[in-house]
Amino acid sequence: MPIKSRCPICRKPSVQEFRPFCSRGCRDRDLINWMDEDYRMPVAPDEQDSLDREEG
Ligand SMILES: [Zn+2]
Known part of the structure; x- marks a missing residue:
C-alpha cells in the first residue's frame, strides 16, 4: 500500500x-536542527575536531 x-x-x-x-539535504538539516538545540549526540571520533564551543 502506498505510504x-x-x-x-x-x-x-x-x-x-x-x-x-x-532528500538527504532535509534529513541533514533536521539532524543539525536538533543537534543545535540539544547537542547531546555522541560525536563520532572522526568529527570531533571542532568541539571547542562553550555552552552558554
Ligand atoms: Zn524536504
Whole structure:
C-alpha cells in the first residue's frame, strides 16, 4: 500500500531512501536542527575536531 508521508522540513513528498524526509539535504538539516538545540549526540571520533564551543 502506498505510504504518503511528507518531509517535515519542506513538506514535499518524502522519498523512501530518506524517509521521512524528501532528500538527504532535509534529513541533514533536521539532524543539525536538533543537534543545535540539544547537542547531546555522541560525536563520532572522526568529527570531533571542532568541539571547542562553550555552552552558554
Ligand atoms: Zn524536504
